[in-house]
Amino acid sequence: MAEIGKDIDKAKAILEKGGLVAIPTETVYGLAGNALNQDAVAKIFAVKSRPSFDPLILHTSDLERIHEFVSDIPEPLEKLALAFWPGPLTLLLPKKSVVPDLVTSGLDTVAVRVPDHPLTQSLLSALSFPLAAPSANPFGYISPTRASHVNDQLGEKIEYILDGGNCQVGLESTIVGMEDNQVMVYRLGGLDIGAIESIVGKVQVMAHSSSDPKSPGMLKSHYAPKKPFVLGDLEKLVPVYQKRGQKFALLSFRSAYPQLSVDYQVQLSPLGDLTEAAKKLFAAMRALDSLDVSVILSEQVPDVGLGKAINDRLRRAAAQEKEE
Numbered sequence: 001m002a003e004i005g006k007d008i009d010k011a012k013a014i015l016e017k018g019g020l021v022a023i024p025t026e027t028v029y030g031l032a033g034n035a036l037n038q039d040a041v042a043k044i045f046a047v048k049s050r051p052s053f054d055p056l057i058l059h060t061s062d063l064e065r066i067h068e069f070v071s072d073i074p075e076p077l078e079k080l081a082l083a084f085w086p087g088p089l090t091l092l093l094p095k096k097s098v099v100p101d102l103v104t105s106g107l108d109t110v111a112v113r114v115p116d117h118p119l120t121q122s123l124l125s126a127l128s129f130p131l132a133a134p135s136a137n138p139f140g141y142i143s144p145t146r147a148s149h150v151n152d153q154l155g156e157k158i159e160y161i162l163d164g165g166n167c168q169v170g171l172e173s174t175i176v177g178m179e180d181n182q183v184m185v186y187r188l189g190g191l192d193i194g195a196i197e198s199i200v201g202k203v204q205v206m207a208h209s210s211s212d213p214k215s216p217g218m219l220k221s222h223y224a225p226k227k228p229f230v231l232g233d234l235e236k237l238v239p240v241y242q243k244r245g246q247k248f249a250l251l252s253f254r255s256a257y258p259q260l261s262v263d264y265q266v267q268l269s270p271l272g273d274l275t276e277a278a279k280k281l282f283a284a285m286r287a288l289d290s291l292d293v294s295v296i297l298s299e300q301v302p303d304v305g306l307g308k309a310i311n312d313r314l315r316r317a318a319a320q321e322k323e324e
């Protein structure tokens, strides 16, 4: 198992010798390595069993340092960076050659983000290089939102987990770029579209299911538990599975189901708060996935604001085809 702690100097020393450290962010925990060191980046892909066509996000301490790695920041994207960094926003920008092709899977754009977490901010400020940091989970599985999630699955493969507590947003970043002078959203995430549109006006959303290998975060099945995950109207699904005598667990937005033991159900937010639901989503999916049930039944949340990103993750969890 990995060592878990809050020692920034230790994390820095491991990263400086080309090793990997799991780091906390406000979105999910990342598996970090020196983005400018090919061997460290190759290790990230190996530890996650991530296919090399799935590009990584480059993390820095502030907007200023991004200029070392990108050749241009179009004005609308710069406005977004000024408004929302540090925060759950990733920008796709034209890359400079200093960024290894391995990081971007050979694409001429690089995904960049300034994460909002005090420990990781201090670490990034202390380092002379940016960190490549995809979510710290095996490829295709639910992203980790606390240190123990990382340890459960990757503990044997990494030296150190920087423990920053529970992730405050709990969903991956919203990925935004430009296409034909139009701001485009490629992945729904922790920054909701309304906030983005308040700065740059109406945007296009391309974040639908796709088999485009350039953007695996958009593939149909991702963020998925190991157990079958069925999405629908719980009032209808529950009696069907009860009649079949199949053992199931329930993931609901607000309502508790008194006919089922409390150990087998999670309400994401009894008060109906989408921010709370986002924060709890992945931990709830993991907890239900570890129960002795044969299926997890779930409902969607209201499709507004952050609810759109939550529903996106629920639909991908329920999709049949796995990415691998």
Ligand code: AMP
Pocket (backbone or CB within 6 Å): 054, 055, 056, 057, 092, 104, 107, 109, 110, 111, 133, 134, 135, 172, 173, 175, 186, 187, 214, 215, 216, 217, 218
């Ligand atoms: P993760 O770090 O695991 O949350 O996911 C990173 C995701 O960002 C990838 O799966 C892609 O969908 C997206 N991404 C990263 N870099 C690029 C890029 N250069 N062009 C398009 N999408 C990218």
Ligand code: MG
Pocket (backbone or CB within 6 Å): 134, 135, 143
């Ligand atoms: Mg991921």
